[in-house]
Amino acid sequence: DSGVTQTPKHLITATGQRVTLRCSPRSGDLSVYWYQQSLDQGLQFLIQYYNGEERAKGNILERFSAQQFPDLHSELNLSSLELGDSALYFCASSVGENTGELFFGEGSRLTVL
Amino acid sequence: QKEVEQDPGPLSVPEGAIVSLNCTYSNSAFQYFMWYRQYSRKGPELLMYTYSSGNKEDGRFTAQVDKSSKYISLFIRDSQPSDSATYLCAPLSGGYNKLIFGAGTRLAVHP
Numbered sequence A: 001d002s003g004v005t006q007t008p009k010h011l012i013t014a015t016g017q018r019v020t021l022r023c024s025p026r027s028g029d030l031s032v033y034w035y036q037q038s039l040d041q042g043l044q045f046l047i048q049y050y051n052g053e054e055r056a057k058g059n060i061l062e063r064f065s066a067q068q069f070p071d072l073h074s075e076l077n078l079s080s081l082e083l084g085d086s087a088l089y090f091c092a093s094s095v096g097e098n099t100g101e102l103f104f105g106e107g108s109r110l111t112v113l
Numbered sequence B: 001q002k003e004v005e006q007d008p009g010p011l012s013v014p015e016g017a018i019v020s021l022n023c024t025y026s027n028s029a030f031q032y033f034m035w036y037r038q039y040s041r042k043g044p045e046l047l048m049y050t051y052s053s054g055n056k057e058d059g060r061f062t063a064q065v066d067k068s069s070k071y072i073s074l075f076i077r078d079s080q081p082s083d084s085a086t087y088l089c090a091p092l093s094g095g096y097n098k099l100i101f102g103a104g105t106r107l108a109v110h111p
Helices: none
Strands: A005-007 A010-013 A019-024 A031-038 A042-050 A053-057 A064-068 A074-078 A087-094 A108-112 B004-006 B011-014 B019-025 B030-038 B045-051 B054-058 B061-066 B071-076 B085-093 B105-110
Touching (some): A005 A087, A019 A087, A019 A108, A031 A074, A042 A064, A042 A074, A074 A087, B004 B085, B019 B085, B019 B105, B030 B061, B045 B054, B045 B061
Parallel strands (some): B011 B105
Antiparallel strands (some): A005 A019, A031 A087, A042 A053, A064 A074, A087 A108, B004 B019, B030 B045, B054 B061, B085 B105
């Protein structure tokens, strides 16, 4: 158990809908990262927050947004969903903001029908 | 050209074999080289990492970096069925940056 909690574990929704994925980092970790993993794209970095502030952005679509709250949990919002958004979404956390030692949750599997 | 290239496999070996997993990268600014292991239906977990060039050993695992050729390797000695997983390389630059993952190589060790 990495100590990172993600909910929900599975989510099935329809195209055009909006969903919110939630992540609670390990106790004491200030950085939260979101990654998308699909079969054809591998593990793709979306966005990083450190202590509530956005720190780095990857190939995150404009339809996606995220935030980190004062209690350090984070949410990833996915809107106007398309079939191609079906993937595993991982949250990871770390103590610092520039480190390769990330602790990953077990992921939220999103299926868009 | 992708920043990190990794053969996705799958790689199937018998128990006890020596396994070699490899990545190449293009960004010469990378200084830290991480290896993550991901079991099926789980999140990746950090296995080990090296800094700059050279070797690092941890039990049955050895990580090797050759910065001159931008080549990263992970060797597994006396492979076990429990080593069956996807192995992802992930280099990182020393300055502020995001961790980039390779595609991952799926390894199956059969008894």
